[in-house]
Amino acid sequence: MKTKDFALEVKNLSDDGTFEGYGSIFGNVDSYGEVVEAGAFSKSLARHAKAKTSPLMLWQHNPDYPIGVWESLEEDSKGLFGRGRLLKGVQKADEAHIIMKNGAIRGLSIGYRELRAQPDGNNRTLLELDLMEISPVTFPANDKARITAVKSERMEEFARRLRDGEPMPVKEFEDILREAGVPKAMAVQIASVGYAKAIRSESEGVKANDLANLRNAVSAFLQPRT
Incomplete structure (x- = not known):
């Protein structure tokens, strides 16, 4: 939702x-x-x-x-x-x-x-x-609620697909970032450069702990600030 x-x-x-x-x-x-x-x-x-x-x-x-x-x-x-x-x-x-x-x-x-x-x-x-x-x-509270929902649902799917070796397309990852409140230009840059490079490397044999680091970095990025 x-x-x-x-x-x-x-x-x-x-x-x-x-x-x-x-x-x-x-x-x-x-x-x-x-x-x-x-x-x-x-x-x-x-x-x-x-x-x-x-x-x-x-x-x-x-x-x-x-x-x-x-x-x-x-x-x-x-x-x-x-x-x-x-x-x-x-x-x-x-x-x-x-x-x-x-x-x-x-x-x-x-x-x-x-x-x-x-x-x-x-x-x-x-x-x-x-x-x-x-x-x-209240807007601040709702911003946090929305980010939490993204993490609990979309991030769960994101992590599962990485674990299964089926990373989601760059556009879907961009949508997660935008839903979390990341400005459009920044979301495009993160998804099309950093994330795209990471999933290309995965197909070429990146170690599992490198993929875990990617998941953790994204999770920390979306963590609500208090």
Whole structure:
């Protein structure tokens, strides 16, 4: 699952925990060089409606902390607009209510699976997304959560494929770096030069401990800084 942050525009946060806001904005290029196109959520929302389900509302993308429900979600001309309700009496929800009421939460972030995308010059346009959850987040905390998720899932795959002698393509490794917040030009340089050289050497008989050093170096590079 990928995540993507948006500035939080909360309206009418009431004492009973209901609020409105945008979970995604259409047409703007984000820090990953990606643009969410209008209509990207339409099929996912239709599937939820048919199944009588809704994307989850989590605290900081943590599946251990559901804090509310999304009572309605729809696309308008600006983006993905939602009406949600924090579940009063749930500790994390009560904390979120206080924090949001005082303006200390800085964003909403969507958790999604990318189903269809296309290149657009130096950027990528996201055409269809499977919307899984929308979380109130603080940006610094969410950055760390995203890097941790990359390490626990994509880095696990990265390490496994190196161990099996089937290193992932340079472009996939570049995507891992970009998901971790590495600027595009730097990610391209690391992947196409250092990593490409390392996997070429592997095919020519690099020792196992050299590959372990590569995995450890990448893991340290992606480690969140406190």
